[in-house]
Amino acid sequence: MWFTVILGGIVSLLLLVVWFLTRNYGKLNNCGFPVIPPFLIFGSGPFNLHKTNLVKLDSERAQKYGKVFGSYIISSPWVFVSDPDIIKQITIKDFDHFPAHQGTFNDQKYRDLFSADGAEWKELRKNMSPVFTSGKLKAMLSLIDDALDNMVNYLNKEVKKNPVVDMRPLLQAFTMDSIGLTAFGVNLNCFENQDNPIFKAAKDAFGEFRATDFYSAMMLNMELGMVGLEKYFDATTPGVRALWTYSQKILTDRESSGSKNGDFIDRLLEMKATVTKQGIITEDQIAAQGMVFFLAGFETTAHSMGALCYLLSKNPEAYDILEAEIDGLSSDTFDHDTIGELPYLEACIKEAMRLIPAVGRNDRKCTKDWEYNGIKIKKGTFVGLMNYVIHHNPEYWPEPELFKPERFLKENSGNIKPCSYLSFGSGPRACIGERFAIMEMKIAMAKLLQNFHLEATDQTKMKFNDGDVFQCSYEDVILKLVPRN
Numbered sequence: 001m002w003f004t005v006i007l008g009g010i011v012s013l014l015l016l017v018v019w020f021l022t023r024n025y026g027k028l029n030n031c032g033f034p035v036i037p038p039f040l041i042f043g044s045g046p047f048n049l050h051k052t053n054l055v056k057l058d059s060e061r062a063q064k065y066g067k068v069f070g071s072y073i074i075s076s077p078w079v080f081v082s083d084p085d086i087i088k089q090i091t092i093k094d095f096d097h098f099p100a101h102q103g104t105f106n107d108q109k110y111r112d113l114f115s116a117d118g119a120e121w122k123e124l125r126k127n128m129s130p131v132f133t134s135g136k137l138k139a140m141l142s143l144i145d146d147a148l149d150n151m152v153n154y155l156n157k158e159v160k161k162n163p164v165v166d167m168r169p170l171l172q173a174f175t176m177d178s179i180g181l182t183a184f185g186v187n188l189n190c191f192e193n194q195d196n197p198i199f200k201a202a203k204d205a206f207g208e209f210r211a212t213d214f215y216s217a218m219m220l221n222m223e224l225g226m227v228g229l230e231k232y233f234d235a236t237t238p239g240v241r242a243l244w245t246y247s248q249k250i251l252t253d254r255e256s257s258g259s260k261n262g263d264f265i266d267r268l269l270e271m272k273a274t275v276t277k278q279g280i281i282t283e284d285q286i287a288a289q290g291m292v293f294f295l296a297g298f299e300t301t302a303h304s305m306g307a308l309c310y311l312l313s314k315n316p317e318a319y320d321i322l323e324a325e326i327d328g329l330s331s332d333t334f335d336h337d338t339i340g341e342l343p344y345l346e347a348c349i350k351e352a353m354r355l356i357p358a359v360g361r362n363d364r365k366c367t368k369d370w371e372y373n374g375i376k377i378k379k380g381t382f383v384g385l386m387n388y389v390i391h392h393n394p395e396y397w398p399e400p401e402l403f404k405p406e407r408f409l410k411e412n413s414g415n416i417k418p419c420s421y422l423s424f425g426s427g428p429r430a431c432i433g434e435r436f437a438i439m440e441m442k443i444a445m446a447k448l449l450q451n452f453h454l455e456a457t458d459q460t461k462m463k464f465n466d467g468d469v470f471q472c473s474y475e476d477v478i479l480k481l482v483p484r485n
């Protein structure tokens, strides 16, 4: 008797699990695109994310199934898109059907501008946008000098010992110092303090978005693929919690000191005093908006500069043009105004970000049924925006594998199809820090290239990591640095 009851219970539980995992299968049928069929309860795969190069997978699948195809990540229906016209429709024209990203944090205090949704997102975006106007950017970027000095002083010392260096950790240290100074008014000097806990937490937070073994692959699959269960799991990771705590401490210290620095923290304190009164944004949530600088602006910027260093070392013709432009700069100091004089540098940065985008795959959540040119996307479906695939499609970028910065010069900008360049996203949810990041990278690259010539060695390569769900992260950028006098 008991045996039958227990067996019945186990079978019912198993059936419930199977129903839960497969309940969305079929949702993508007859929607106007091919679908990669799910296997049993596991979705369309791949399950072993830690051994999968997502950029390669997206490219192969787009080749096989076309610019729009469906797939199930465990139980979640996803539609993957690499057609600029459809992406324009989704991210701009029909934004109200796709207003948010796929993932979020359950605990409101961690919800930053990137992960917030609905009224919360609108309120945050409205209040944070004024921080990124020209005048405010100018003031913030004037604080960057110490980060540039930290970088050049360190490199001058290191290069005497060994001129062959891995640029990746150095650019991470620069970006971190730059965020410290411009956003938080502190000089972290991560070159000399590699163990700085904020630096470590930021690197950890990014590592946590990548599957490196079977366990982390399972966790990532669950996050992307268990619709309906996410509210019962805490998606915050130790790195994210640590960054929030640092951000909160910096805010509290500044508030009690009563001083003003002209940086991002001043603005957040103003927001704390005003915006939270309406009851949409909480006081704790203000610290998350400091955290977003670390989460959204750290690895992306370091990554993009590393990609450019790599590409310059492999493309001497473009590098000569760039070096001549930097050497012809009218002033020795790099600031908001002088940096505007470097159009070829800006084109090189954008071309590096096209070839090796920091965000190789982006996403949206469909919150209202949608139809466009025979393609239907139902409420509750996620959309994968295949940035890397579009950036490498010869239809939009002739000779896509070649590094050709001219594509981005003003006189050629008319040749770029809208939404075929997605390094900073598009529409109302596009990157709020784009102009800040471009200026920061221009200043840093100009200073670096003015002081050193970068040469490829036989160790120089660009090898993407497996298991990275949205970044085209890579192992290292090993280059020889020759001082220029």
Ligand code: HEM
Residues within 6 Å of the ligand: 091, 113, 114, 115, 125, 292, 293, 296, 297, 298, 300, 301, 304, 358, 359, 362, 363, 422, 423, 424, 425, 426, 427, 428, 429, 430, 431, 432, 433, 434, 436, 437
């Ligand atoms: C090279 C550096 C950077 C790259 C490649 C980059 C890329 C991106 C991309 C692809 C998105 C998603 C856009 C979309 O979904 O349409 C995004 C969003 C965002 N980025 Fe950046 N980003 C960079 C630097 C920064 C910096 C320095 C900040 C500093 C605050 C920042 C803050 C944000 C925020 C807050 C969002 C979410 C915006 C929203 O949802 O309203 N990013 N970024």
